Structure formats: structure tokens, C-alpha cells
Amino acid sequence: MDISFIHELEHKLDEDLPGERIQNLMAPPGGEKYRELSLDHMTACVMLLLFPKDNEWHFALIERTSRNPLDKHSGQISLPGGKMTDHDYSFEDCALRETYEEIGVSPDSIGILGHLTPLYVYVSNFLVHPFIGFTTEYPRFTLQKSEVEDIIELPLEHILKSRNKGVTDMEVRDHLIHDVPYYDINGKKLWGATAMIVSEMEYIIRDLL
Numbered sequence: 001m002d003i004s005f006i007h008e009l010e011h012k013l014d015e016d017l018p019g020e021r022i023q024n025l026m027a028p029p030g031g032e033k034y035r036e037l038s039l040d041h042m043t044a045c046v047m048l049l050l051f052p053k054d055n056e057w058h059f060a061l062i063e064r065t066s067r068n069p070l071d072k073h074s075g076q077i078s079l080p081g082g083k084m085t086d087h088d089y090s091f092e093d094c095a096l097r098e099t100y101e102e103i104g105v106s107p108d109s110i111g112i113l114g115h116l117t118p119l120y121v122y123v124s125n126f127l128v129h130p131f132i133g134f135t136t137e138y139p140r141f142t143l144q145k146s147e148v149e150d151i152i153e154l155p156l157e158h159i160l161k162s163r164n165k166g167v168t169d170m171e172v173r174d175h176l177i178h179d180v181p182y183y184d185i186n187g188k189k190l191w192g193a194t195a196m197i198v199s200e201m202e203y204i205i206r207d208l209l
């Protein structure tokens with residue numbers, strides 16, 4: 001594996017982030033709601049975890065279980081992560097803990113490269129702080145079956161290819177949303193806040209791969 005990519009990415013994340021302008025490329029209609037932070041919002045942290053597989057860099061996505069009636073994002077594809085608690089020392093600590101709980105990758109094996117632009121998810125009232133981490137070896141994944149239906153190991157280059165993007169109408173909680181941008185993930189659709197986070201990552205790595 002070319003570890004120089006990791007060093008270059010870490011330097012990129014130290015620079016000014018592209019932020020809202022690039023996130024908005026994958027925002028659903030009404031994307032301005034992702035900027036209207038409520039006063040009573042909660043905090044969540046997610047991890048975009050890079051790891052080597054088949055001699056190229058991949059990252060982990062999860063397919064959320066549809067069995068949890070309290071999960072407003074049930075059945076959707078997302079990054080591992082979740083709500084910050086009083087026991088978390090920092091946003092980074094929260095992202096590492098949630099990654100361990102949901103997909104079983106130990107915090108001790110993850111190096112944090114930096115963070116992406118926080119994003120407000122108005123549907124669930126969370127301000128989400130995304131982190132970029134990496135492992136030098138292929139992880140031994142263990143899924144939290146109560147929350148995670150499956151894991152998707154996606155080559156990083158997948159998000160750079162225009163053929164893996166589209167726009168469609170989607171029915172969400174009995175409501176039809178028109179012209180929703182998405183990433184095609186092996187026939188499944190990655191959209192909404194997670195797609196907006198991935199869009200910023202796509203922009204940052206475009207000149208590195």
C-alpha cells in the first residue's frame with residue numbers, strides 16, 4: 001500500500017476545508033435546512049475509516065438496520081458513528097467509541113488524520129462532526145447487530161467516478177422527494193447528510209489518487 005497517500009491527505013486536512021459549497025453538491029432539495037442549526041440540537045460524531053484491501057484504499061460504510069423504530073435513518077447507508085455522551089472526552093473520542101461499538105474496530109488501531117466540516121442533520125436534530133481515520137492493516141469487523149445490518153467496504157476511488165452518481169426521486173417516510181443527488185453503492189443509494197460528507201472527502205482526495 002502507498003502510505004504516502006495518508007501523509008498527503010493529513011496535510012490536506014490541515015488546510016482550509018472546502019466546506020458547505022462542496023457539501024451542497026450532494027444536498028437534497030431544501031438543503032438550506034442543513035444550515036439552520038436549532039438551539040436545542042444534539043451532537044453526534046462519525047468516522048470515515050480508511051483501510052487497505054486488495055492493494056488499494058477502501059472506507060467503511062454501514063447499512064443501518066430497519067428494525068429500530070426510533071431510528072429516523074433506519075435502513076439507510078451511513079458512516080459509523082452516533083450520539084456524543086457525557087463520558088466522551090472530545091468529538092474525536094466519540095467518533096472512535098462509536099466506531100468500535102458499531103463495527104468493532106479498536107480505537108487503538110485507528111490513526112486520526114483530521115476532520116471534515118460539521119453538518120447539521122435537521123431530521124434528527126444532530127450537529128454531526130465527521131472525522132477521517134485510517135488503519136494500516138485490514139480490520140477485523142464485528143457488527144453491532146442491533147443497529148448495523150451490514151457493512152460496505154468501498155474502494156475510495158469509487159466516489160471519484162461520475163458514473164457512480166445520479167439524481168432520482170425518493171420516497172422517505174411516505175413523503176416523495178424529487179431530484180435527490182446520490183452515490184450509487186453497488187445498486188444501493190447513498191444520499192442526504194452522509195453523501196454531503198462524502199462529497200467533501202471526494203473533493204479533497206481528487207488530486208491525491
